[in-house]
Structure formats: C-alpha cells, structure tokens
Amino acid sequence: MRRITERLKNKNVTEHVYKIGALVIGFLFLLLIFATIRASFFGNLDPEKHIYFEIVFLLLLAVLAEVAVFYFRQQTVVVLMIFGILIGPGFLNITWDFLHSLNLPFQISAEAPVFFYHEEVIHLFAQLGAIVLLFKVGLHSKIEKLFSKENLLTALAGIVFPFVAGYFYAVLSGGSFGYSMFVGAALTATSVGVTVGILKEMKLLQKKFSEIIIGAAVIDDILALLLLSAVTNIVDIQGNAVASLIRVSVISTIFLLGAIVTGKYFIGYIDRKEMGTKRLLLSLSFMLLLAYVAEVINLSAIVGAFLAGIILNKSKNLAILEEKTFALELVFTPIFFISLGLLVDVKAVVAFFIPILILTALALLTKLIACGGMALLSKLSPNESLLVGIGMAPRGEVALIIASIGLANGVLPAAEYSVISAMALLTSFIVPPLLAYFIKRSTNLSDA
Amino acid sequence: MRRITERLKNKNVTEHVYKIGALVIGFLFLLLIFATIRASFFGNLDPEKHIYFEIVFLLLLAVLAEVAVFYFRQQTVVVLMIFGILIGPGFLNITWDFLHSLNLPFQISAEAPVFFYHEEVIHLFAQLGAIVLLFKVGLHSKIEKLFSKENLLTALAGIVFPFVAGYFYAVLSGGSFGYSMFVGAALTATSVGVTVGILKEMKLLQKKFSEIIIGAAVIDDILALLLLSAVTNIVDIQGNAVASLIRVSVISTIFLLGAIVTGKYFIGYIDRKEMGTKRLLLSLSFMLLLAYVAEVINLSAIVGAFLAGIILNKSKNLAILEEKTFALELVFTPIFFISLGLLVDVKAVVAFFIPILILTALALLTKLIACGGMALLSKLSPNESLLVGIGMAPRGEVALIIASIGLANGVLPAAEYSVISAMALLTSFIVPPLLAYFIKRSTNLSDA
Numbered sequence: 001m002r003r004i005t006e007r008l009k010n011k012n013v014t015e016h017v018y019k020i021g022a023l024v025i026g027f028l029f030l031l032l033i034f035a036t037i038r039a040s041f042f043g044n045l046d047p048e049k050h051i052y053f054e055i056v057f058l059l060l061l062a063v064l065a066e067v068a069v070f071y072f073r074q075q076t077v078v079v080l081m082i083f084g085i086l087i088g089p090g091f092l093n094i095t096w097d098f099l100h101s102l103n104l105p106f107q108i109s110a111e112a113p114v115f116f117y118h119e120e121v122i123h124l125f126a127q128l129g130a131i132v133l134l135f136k137v138g139l140h141s142k143i144e145k146l147f148s149k150e151n152l153l154t155a156l157a158g159i160v161f162p163f164v165a166g167y168f169y170a171v172l173s174g175g176s177f178g179y180s181m182f183v184g185a186a187l188t189a190t191s192v193g194v195t196v197g198i199l200k201e202m203k204l205l206q207k208k209f210s211e212i213i214i215g216a217a218v219i220d221d222i223l224a225l226l227l228l229s230a231v232t233n234i235v236d237i238q239g240n241a242v243a244s245l246i247r248v249s250v251i252s253t254i255f256l257l258g259a260i261v262t263g264k265y266f267i268g269y270i271d272r273k274e275m276g277t278k279r280l281l282l283s284l285s286f287m288l289l290l291a292y293v294a295e296v297i298n299l300s301a302i303v304g305a306f307l308a309g310i311i312l313n314k315s316k317n318l319a320i321l322e323e324k325t326f327a328l329e330l331v332f333t334p335i336f337f338i339s340l341g342l343l344v345d346v347k348a349v350v351a352f353f354i355p356i357l358i359l360t361a362l363a364l365l366t367k368l369i370a371c372g373g374m375a376l377l378s379k380l381s382p383n384e385s386l387l388v389g390i391g392m393a394p395r396g397e398v399a400l401i402i403a404s405i406g407l408a409n410g411v412l413p414a415a416e417y418s419v420i421s422a423m424a425l426l427t428s429f430i431v432p433p434l435l436a437y438f439i440k441r442s443t444n445l446s447d448a
Numbered sequence: 449m450r451r452i453t454e455r456l457k458n459k460n461v462t463e464h465v466y467k468i469g470a471l472v473i474g475f476l477f478l479l480l481i482f483a484t485i486r487a488s489f490f491g492n493l494d495p496e497k498h499i500y501f502e503i504v505f506l507l508l509l510a511v512l513a514e515v516a517v518f519y520f521r522q523q524t525v526v527v528l529m530i531f532g533i534l535i536g537p538g539f540l541n542i543t544w545d546f547l548h549s550l551n552l553p554f555q556i557s558a559e560a561p562v563f564f565y566h567e568e569v570i571h572l573f574a575q576l577g578a579i580v581l582l583f584k585v586g587l588h589s590k591i592e593k594l595f596s597k598e599n600l601l602t603a604l605a606g607i608v609f610p611f612v613a614g615y616f617y618a619v620l621s622g623g624s625f626g627y628s629m630f631v632g633a634a635l636t637a638t639s640v641g642v643t644v645g646i647l648k649e650m651k652l653l654q655k656k657f658s659e660i661i662i663g664a665a666v667i668d669d670i671l672a673l674l675l676l677s678a679v680t681n682i683v684d685i686q687g688n689a690v691a692s693l694i695r696v697s698v699i700s701t702i703f704l705l706g707a708i709v710t711g712k713y714f715i716g717y718i719d720r721k722e723m724g725t726k727r728l729l730l731s732l733s734f735m736l737l738l739a740y741v742a743e744v745i746n747l748s749a750i751v752g753a754f755l756a757g758i759i760l761n762k763s764k765n766l767a768i769l770e771e772k773t774f775a776l777e778l779v780f781t782p783i784f785f786i787s788l789g790l791l792v793d794v795k796a797v798v799a800f801f802i803p804i805l806i807l808t809a810l811a812l813l814t815k816l817i818a819c820g821g822m823a824l825l826s827k828l829s830p831n832e833s834l835l836v837g838i839g840m841a842p843r844g845e846v847a848l849i850i851a852s853i854g855l856a857n858g859v860l861p862a863a864e865y866s867v868i869s870a871m872a873l874l875t876s877f878i879v880p881p882l883l884a885y886f887i888k889r890s891t892n893l894s895d896a
Contacts, residue, residue, distance in 0.1 A: 029706020052740035258477020
C-alpha cells in the first residue's frame with residue numbers, strides 16, 4: 001500500500017516537472033515570437049526574410065477583419081480597406097508625429113515603423129487578388145448577357161456623361177484644353193473590383209442589377225481605353241489620332257470576341273476528361289494568359305481574367321474548378337482590398353481637401369445619374385436603378401492609370417495627379433457602405 | 449413554298465457569314481496571342497506586366513511536365529528540374545552560341561531570350577512552393593515519431609560522417625583549415641524537399657523509411673545549423689565559439705518544443721468551430737509565421753512549415769484544411785522544382801567537371817553509408833536502408849547557404865563556391881531517378 005502511494009507521488013512529481021517545463025518552454029517560445037515580430041516592425045532584419053513577415057501580417061489583418069466584421073457589422077471589403085489606410089505610410093507618419101508631440105513619459109522609436117519593404121511583391125499579390133476575384137465572378141456569369149442592350153447603353157451613358165462633366169468642370173476652373181481632356185477621361189472608367197466584392201459578400205451576384213453593373217463596367221473599361229487613346233493623341237497632336245483610335249478598337253474587339261470564339265475549343269479540351277492537376281493548371285494559365293494579354297494591349301488585367309471566367313462558365317467541370325482554386329481567392333483577394341487602402345496618400349487628401357471633395361462628388365453624381373438613368377430606362381425599378389448608379393461609381397485602377405499617363409506627359413501637374421488619384425480611391429471607399437445601406441433598405445422595403 | 453426555301457437559303461447565308469467571321473476573328477486572336485508571346489520572349493515589354501507572363505510560362509511548363517511524365521514515364525519532379533535547366537540562362541546561352549555558329553539561312557535574334565526579369569519574385573514563389581510542400585507533408589506526420597531514437601541516430605550519423613569526410617578531402621586536396629571546415633559543413637545538411645516530392649508522388653510517405661528520412665532530415669537541419677555556427681566562430685576566431693553554440697542550440701530547442709507545446713492551444717482554438725475563412729487564414733498564417741521565425745533564427749523556412757504541419761496534424765478539421773488549400777500546392781510547388789533547375793550554373797559545371805564529380809560522389813556515398821547503415825542498425829530491411837541512405841543525399845538550399853556564408857567570409861574562393869553549389873544541386877538531381885529505380889526494384893522483389 002505504501003509503495004503504491006509513493007509511486008503515485010513520484011508520478012505526480014514527474015508530471016509536475018513536465019508541466020512546469022512545458023510552461024517555461026511555451027513562455028520562452030512566445031517571447032521568441034514577440035521578439036521576432038518586434039524586430040520585424042522596428043529592427044533591421046534581413047530584407048529577403050522580411051517578405052514572409054509581410055505576407056503573414058497581411059493574412060492576419062484579413063483574419064482581424066473577419067473578427068471586426070462580426071462585431072461592427074461592416075462589410076469585410078470596407079474593413080480591409082480601412083485597415084489598409086491605417087497601416088499605410090501616410091497615416092503612420094501622422095500618428096508618429098502626434099505621438100512625439102505628446103512628450104510621453106516612455107520612449108517610442110524615433111521613426112514610424114515600416115511594414116512593407118517589398119512593395120512590388122505586395123502589389124503583385126494584390127493584382128493577383130483582383131485577377132482571381134474577377135475570374136471567380138466571371139465563372140458565375142453568362143457570355144450571352146455580357147453585350148446586352150442594357151449593358152451597352154449603361155456603359156455608353158456612364159462614359160459620355162462623366163467625361164463631359166469632368167471636361168467642363170476643369171475648363172471652368174481655369175484648366176487648359178489638354179488638361180481638361182485628361183480630367184474628363186479620368187472620370188470615365190468604372191473599376192468593378194470593389195462593387196463586385198460587396199455584391200459577392202451579400203450574395204447578390206445573380207441579380208439583374210448586378211449583371212448590368214458587371215457587364216457595363218467591362219464595356220466601360222474598353223470604351224475608356226478608346227477615349228484615353230483619343231485623348232493622348234489629340235493632346236500630343238503628333239500621330240494620326242483617328243488611325244490610332246481605330247487600331248485600339250480593332251485590337252480590343254479581336255481580343256474580346258477572339259477569346260470567346262476560340263474559348264469554345266479550349267472548353268472542349270478541358271471537358272474531354274476529368275479535371276486533374278493538368279487541366280486545373282491549364283485553366284489557371286488560361287486565366288493568367290488572358291489577364292496578361294489584356295494588360296499588354298492596355299486593357300486592365302481584370303478584364304482578361306473576367307473574360308477567362310465567363311468562357312470557363314460553360315465547362316461542365318465548373319464546380320471542381322471553383323472548389324479546387326479556393327485557396328487562391330482566400331489568400332490573394334484580401335491583399336487586394338488592403339492594398340487599395342495602402343495606396344491612399346493621407347497627406348495629399350488633407351492638403352487638397354476641397355478639390356478632392358468636389359471631384360469625388362462629381363464622379364459619384366455623374367455615374368449615378370447617367371447609369372442609374374439608363375437602368376431606369378431599361379425598366380429596372382427605381383431602387384435597382386439607384387444600386388446600378390452607385391455600383392458603377394468606383395474608379396480605382398483605370399483612373400489611376402489615366403492620371404499617371406497625364407502626369408508622365410506633363411499635362412497634369414503633380415498636385416492635380418494627387419487630386420485625381422485621391423478621387424479614384426475615395427469613390428472606391430464611399431461605394432461599399434452606400435451600396436450596403438441601399439441594398440438593406442430596399443430589401444426592408446420589399447419585405448414590408 | 450418558294451418563300452420558305454428562300455428564307456432557309458438566307459438563313460444558311462447568315463450562318464456562313466457568322467462562321468467565316470468567327471474563323472477570321474479566331475485566327476486574328478491566335479495571331480495576337482502569338483505576337484504577345486513572341487514579344488515577351490524577345491521584345492522589350494513593360495517589365496511590370498512581364499511578371500504575369502513569367503508566371504504563365506512556369507505554369508505551362510508544369511502542364512507540359514505532366515504530359516511528359518505520361519509519355520516518358522519519368523517522375524514529375526525530375527522533369528520539372530530538367531525543364532528548369534533547359535530554360536536557365538546558362539543552358540540558353542550555350543544553345544544560342546551553338547545556333548549562331550551554325551550560320552543558319554534564316555536570322556535568329558542576336559541575344560538569347562531572357563525568360564525571367566523578376567528573379568526575386570520567382571524565387572519567392574519557389575520558396576512558398578517548398579513551404580507549402582513541407583507543410584502538407586507535415587500534415588500527414590505524427591509529432592510522436594519526429595524525435596524517435598532511429599531518427600536521432602540517423603541524423604547524427606548523417607552529420608558526423610559527411611563532415612569528417614568533407615574535411616579530410618579538403619585537407620588532402622591542399623585546403624586550409626578554415627576552408628576545409630566549410631567544405632565539411634556544406635556536406636552535412638539534408639535538403640528534404642526533393643526526396644519528399646518523389647515519395648509523395650509515389651504515395652510512400654506513410655512508410656517507415658519515409659518517416660525516418662523526413663524526421664532525420666529535420667534534425668539534420670538543426671544539427672547542421674549548430675555546426676555552421678561553430679565553424680564560423682572557429683574560423684573567425686573573434687567571439688566565444690562555445691557561447692554562440694549554446695545560444696543557437698537553446699533557441700532552436702525553444703522554437704521546436706515551444707511550437708509543439710503552444711500548438712496544442714492553437715489546435716484547441718481552431719477546432720472550437722467549423723473551419724471557415726477565418727480559421728483557414730489563421731492556419732496559413734500559422735504556417736508562414738513558423739516558417740518566418742525559423743528563417744529568422746537561421747533554420748530553414750521549410751523546417752518551420754513542416755513543424756506547423758505536424759502540429760495541425762492533430763486538428764479534427766485536417767481534411768478540410770487539406771482540401772481547401774489545394775490550389776497553393778498546385779501553383780507554387782511546381783515552381784519550386786523548376787527553380788532548382790534554373791539555379792544550375794551550366795558553365796560552372798562544365799568548367800569544374802572533375803572536382804564537382806568527386807565532391808558529389810563523396811556527398812552521395814557518405815550519406816548512403818552513414819544513414820543507410822544506421823537504418824540497418826535500426827532493423828530496417830537492407831532495401832529500405834538503401835532507400836533511407838539515398839533519400840538523405842540531396843543537399844539543396846542549406847548547403848547553398850553555408851557555401852554563400854563561406855564566400856562572404858572570404859574563406860571560400862568563387863571557384864570553390866561554384867563547385868559546392870553545383871554539388872548541392874547535383875545531389876538533388878541524382879536522387880530522384882535513383883530513388884524511383886530502387887523503389888520499383890524493391891516492390892518488384894516483394895511482389896515476386
């Protein structure tokens with residue numbers, strides 16, 4: 001009897017030793033993790049290794065966004081973009097200046113932490129996120145509905161009206177002819193990524209108004225490209241504007257229709273057998289190839305990815321394709337939305353507050369009136385037309401591209417470039433909450 | 449009647465017009481694609497856009513490898529590495545020189561095409577491929593089996609024997625003390641990626657000999673790190689070698705055991721609810737975080753990823769985790785194997801043929817004898833022991849790291865660096881066919 005209790009006691013002792021050991025090791029491990037993270041923020045780690053930290057940081061922000069969405073009842077897309085602003089260099093520098101001005105009793109590092117040393121890589125990841133997002137959206141869309149009369153009319157109105165409004169606004173505020181043309185052009189192209197993110201999150205992609213938004217945005221992208229080509233040629237004067245315009249339209253048409261025509265054969269091959277590694281890789285290559293060619297001919301990469309999606313929509317292996325590529329969306333898409341926030345130049349927004357506000361209001365109103373009006377003419381309900389108008393408002397990357405060309409040409413001064421790029425991003429920021437609000441209101445109305 | 453036939457005829461005409469139109473558009477589209485690809489190889493496209501091409505190119509190579517595997521009955525891993533050599537700058541330049549020397553009747557571009565302008569990005573993708581591969585392998589492994597007696601003995605023998613052999617070989621060929629220490633150290637660490645790729649492809653990961661290879665390779669990595677720390681300290685003389693050695697061993701131990709101890713709580717959290725977006729992102733962040741910390745403390749990133757895998761092996765959502773992250777393996781892992789081929793410096797291999805051959809033979813034989821012998825002592829069959837010996841032979845990235853530190857320290861001349869790195873890669877090239885051959889032979893034997 002005594003022996004047994006002794007043995008039990010001994011066993012307890014070993015167990016206790018193990019437990020304490022585990023506790024100590026666990027504590028030291030957490031200390032190691034924290035030390036590494038601290039060094040990643042403030043220290044000077046090997047930049048080649050730092051990239052892993054940057055990816056982890058972005059993924060953890062995405063996790064945090066999921067938590068915030070749950071507690072604050074906001075859209076994930078909005079939360080991700082706000083996080084992007086908060087960790088961007090502009091906002092951080094302001095925060096740091098503020099902290100230093102407080103004369104705190106404890107010391108903080110002299111310089112604001114730099115989160116990202118590998119901007120090109122993060123930018124690429126963000127781009128891949130947008131590509132995968134639009135590819136997935138394409139997978140749920142039908143080709144037949146892309147070039148419908150409603151889409152064409154909505155797109156056309158959404159180009160002409162903002163262009164004219166932007167042009168006259170710039171002329172009235174004392175701009176030259178070339179400058180005004182660029183401001184007009186920058187107001188034209190809808191960037192569909194943000195709207196699609198919201199519609200997807202609210203599971204409304206299959207609605208009629210969502211189809212019009214996506215279809216019209218794709219056509220908008222092409223029309224804006226034509227306009228850009230015309231504007232640069234007219235502004236430069238050198239070169240034959242008409243010839244260049246025809247060239248651009250022919251190439252874009254060949255690209256779009258050609259992909260759809262030859263896509264049939266691609267689907268035929270893909271569907272001949274089950275979707276194994278080879279066919280999955282081939283489908284992803286197809287997506288990236290179309291995105292790449294779209295970039296090369298100066299359309300945006302997401303147009304190519306969307307095109308690849310609607311072509312593969314006809315595959316009978318659609319479900320497998322969707323399921324097996326899930327991880328790409330999981331990892332890359334949040335990075336796209338965070339990077340939109342990262343791009344916001346907080347200092348410029350503060351400095352040019354008034355002109356940015358005016359231009360953003362102009363950008364919102366013109367799309368709202370033109371596209372919403374067209375949707376109303378296409379016999380959508382007033383509520384749905386409103387959603388089309390709002391959904392078409394984000395400008396995003398195409399406006400940024402147009403503005404950067406104007407900057408490079410010397411037509412846009414740096415200050416104006418900041419104003420236009422701030423407008424492009426602000427429209428992307430305003431749309432998500434607006435859209436979410438009006439969608440909820442309209443469902444409340446229809447429930448009543 | 450006449451009306452109907454006329455209408456039919458008209459319908460036929462429209463159909464024909466459509467068909468011819470589609471044919472023309474399709475042809476022009478293919479022309480556009482080919483022109484873009486040609487420009488990507490030989491032209492000067494916007495480098496920012498070129499990155500998409502580079503990824504497409506790598507993915508299509510992976511598709512081609514799948515086809516080649518089917519026709520040539522080789523391992524995918526081997527085919528991918530060979531493709532990597534073929535598109536690498538070394539081999540291409542030789543091919544181009546040869547083509548020019550032929551005085552062909554048609555003209556070829558003066559310079560060999562450059563496939564990759566974004567080496568850092570491709571390198572990162574390759575690294576992520578290795579991380580995901582080892583993570584997935586970890587998901588199928590059990591912690592309890594990691595630090596078994598067999599693994600420890602195999603790892604220890606696989607460090608001591610190659611180090612001593614490398615040291616004396618270098619001394620005998622007239623090397624200095626420091627130089628010989630570095631050659632010895634470079635021969636020690638097993639790089640497990642290639643072996644695991646083969647074992648996974650042949651569905652042998654669950655075998656006893658696979659477990660020994662993987663476990664011993666992880667321990668090898670840690671021991672090699674300790675050795676490297678000792679060698680650099682002894683060579684530099686400055687600094688206290690013993691103190692540094694203790695520091696490195698303590699940190700590695702804390703990292704390994706600490707991750708396992710605290711991992712239990714992580715699993716607890718992950719398993720509390722179903723595996724949604726949040727928990728999946730968290731698991732991937734966990735993988736990348738451990739890979740990152742492993743890199744920071746100078747272990748290799750794949751050790752951290754493997755560790756994250758074996759920790760998550762205990763999750764009851766293992767199947768979902770496996771399934772939902774499939775795309776990452778699909779895209780990144782082939783890039784890892786291709787990049788191993790890309791790294792081979794064909795000119796150096798030709799120039800230093802004899803010393804590379806000797807060092808590679810030494811590298812193979814020492815691991816074969818030491819690790820195979822230990823496996824035999826651990827009561828594995830002679831066949832299985834042979835497989836352990838071969839499987840432990842690839843050196844890969846750790847040897848490259850050790851050699852590059854030697855180069856930076858000035859202890860290794862550039863020529864010797866080329867010899868060691870060629871050895872590191874050649875061992876990775878020789879192992880796959882050897883391993884496949886002996887596995888097939890042993891199954892044939894057991895079938896008989």
